[in-house]
Amino acid sequence: MGQQKGLFVTGTDTGVGKTFVTCLLASHLKDYMKVGVMKPAESDCEEVEGQWLPKDALRLKVAAGSHMPLDTICPYALPRPLAPAEAAREAGITIDLEHIKEKYRNIAEASDVVLVEGAGGLLVPLSHSCLYADLVRDLKLPLLIVARAGLGTVNHSLLTVESALSRGIRVIGVLLNENESCEHDASYWSNPRVLQDLASVPVLGPLPHMECDPGAKNAVQEVLREIERLAFS
Ligand SMILES: Nc1ncnc2c1ncn2[C@@H]1O[C@H](COP(=O)(O)OP(=O)(O)OP(=O)(O)O)[C@@H](O)[C@H]1O
Ligand SMILES: C[C@H](N)[C@H](N)CCCCCC(=O)O
Numbered sequence: 001m002g003q004q005k006g007l008f009v010t011g012t013d014t015g016v017g018k019t020f021v022t023c024l025l026a027s028h029l030k031d032y033m034k035v036g037v038m039k040p041a042e043s044d045c046e047e048v049e050g051q052w053l054p055k056d057a058l059r060l061k062v063a064a065g066s067h068m069p070l071d072t073i074c075p076y077a078l079p080r081p082l083a084p085a086e087a088a089r090e091a092g093i094t095i096d097l098e099h100i101k102e103k104y105r106n107i108a109e110a111s112d113v114v115l116v117e118g119a120g121g122l123l124v125p126l127s128h129s130c131l132y133a134d135l136v137r138d139l140k141l142p143l144l145i146v147a148r149a150g151l152g153t154v155n156h157s158l159l160t161v162e163s164a165l166s167r168g169i170r171v172i173g174v175l176l177n178e179n180e181s182c183e184h185d186a187s188y189w190s191n192p193r194v195l196q197d198l199a200s201v202p203v204l205g206p207l208p209h210m211e212c213d214p215g216a217k218n219a220v221q222e223v224l225r226e227i228e229r230l231a232f233s
């Protein structure tokens, strides 16, 4: 597979804003690129008309204006709110990495850029024999790490960076994201500097919480342009 323009988005945890950020990036890029999106496996899906609906994947598809079928974007939609490997085991499904790679190739062939969202963090088990980190490496995609902006994120971010670099994965940066509330604690202001002093990769943001920061829209545009520069130039 030639060097595909793309980006894999992981997080320091579940709920940190991977989908939120990937949708913003997809929406930003689609004005002048054919944007492909993928959520290789999604757990915690709800049943709609007899099907498991992957909400993250649907959000990505809409944000990118993608015409790809949802079951190509998300080959494995699983019911239980667990790591995909465990959710698949409970559903009696075997996650096949080759099947995921085939769907990825289908998307990549029809796109200028492909944005892939993981599930939870980098070392979450995707199948019985594969972590998300293994998929990132196999797809040869650079990695964006989305992290909470507040207290506790320095350790989580550095652990994830170290884990990725030790596997030969290119990390374009850590994006600090205010995913939960508007109360910016002291660390919200100091974390970017503290983390940049310790991390060997760029630290982006913090991306403020959309609902409570009037300056958020400008901050978003600045962060998206920086991600684009780091990942695709
Ligand atoms: N900067 C932000 N401003 C406002 N809301 C945000 C922001 N970042 C995240 N959120 C919200 O926080 C919640 C969790 O974000 P999101 O679903 O993107 O997390 P995730 O990392 O994709 O989770 P998962 O591991 O389940 O895929 C969502 O409701 C999302 O809209
Ligand atoms: C259900 C949740 N929203 C995600 N889709 C899956 C998160 C898996 C986390 C696994 C773990 O680190 O414990």
Ligand SMILES: [Mg+2]
Residues within 6 Å of the ligand: 018, 019, 020, 056, 117
């Ligand atoms: Mg998500």
